[in-house]
Amino acid sequence: xKETSTWVAPISTLPASLKPIAAMQKKHFGVVLNPTRWWxxxxxxxxxxxLFVGFLERRHARLTPVLRSLLMTRVSQIxxxxxxxxxxxxxxxERVGALDKVxxxxxxxxxxxxxxxxxxxxxxxxxxxxxxxxxDEVLKRDLKRLFTDETITEMTALVAFQNLSARFNAxxxxxxxxxxxxxxxxxxx
Numbered sequence: 001x002k003e004t005s006t007w008v009a010p011i012s013t014l015p016a017s018l019k020p021i022a023a024m025q026k027k028h029f030g031v032v033l034n035p036t037r038w039w040x041x042x043x044x045x046x047x048x049x050x051l052f053v054g055f056l057e058r059r060h061a062r063l064t065p066v067l068r069s070l071l072m073t074r075v076s077q078i079x080x081x082x083x084x085x086x087x088x089x090x091x092x093x094e095r096v097g098a099l100d101k102v103x104x105x106x107x108x109x110x111x112x113x114x115x116x117x118x119x120x121x122x123x124x125x126x127x128x129x130x131x132x133x134x135x136d137e138v139l140k141r142d143l144k145r146l147f148t149d150e151t152i153t154e155m156t157a158l159v160a161f162q163n164l165s166a167r168f169n170a171x172x173x174x175x176x177x178x179x180x181x182x183x184x185x186x187x188x189x
Contacts, residue, residue, distance in 0.1 A: 006173040010037030017043045021050055033089035034083055034174050035165070049164070056158050062151040063121075065095045065160065070118055071125045071155065072162045073105050078129045086176035088162075093180070117146050121155060128159045 014022055014032070019039055022032045039046035057068065069092035076084030093102045104111040108122050120142045127135045143152050168174075 006175070008038065008172050009172060010034065010174075012024045012037075014040045015043045017157045018019070018046065021035060021046070029177075029179060033087070034177055035169055038168075038172055038174055040096065043187060044181050048182045049161075053161055053165075062148070066092070067121055068179065069095050070101075070105060070114075071121055071158055074122055074125050075129050075159055075162040077106050078126065078171050079163065081166035081170040081174075083169045083174045084162070084177040085164045090179040110125070111187070120146050125159045128156060129163055135181075 012018055014036065018036065022036060025031065025033045025036065036046070039049065054140050057065075061068065063071075069088060073088040075084065075094050088103075089102050092105070096102070101113050104113050105122075108119065109112050114122065120139070123139055124135065124143055127133060127139055146157065
């Protein structure tokens, strides 16, 4: 584990109950992800959070994998979560097969890379992430035209989850792990 200077130190030994999560992370990323070493102080709560995100990321989710990653990346940026930006940008790059969309997320309004549904969803993610949320009637109308009520509900849950994750990580200064660095030098579609 990389040395860190956060004000709440990560735990060095994970509880046995989190070993399955750590093993999955090592298999996919090659390392245990940094937040696990902070959430590890509350294993039961961490399992609930993991199950929640697992449901949102399920194979038959109402939102496409790309749209989920776009929303999670944008919320991560708004919340200034270094770890989340790193992890969610990697996932987005993997899902779209290119870096151009990843690099355009922060200025999506000025980019032609995003379709109408993606733009409406990104606007919604920004509106929900604002404190207090700023979901106006125009945005509600656009969302109702483009998505079902069930999809809007799931989108709201995803944005709320990412706010929880990003705010937890940012507040505790949980550092990025260079996950996106694995993309450097790789050819992209």
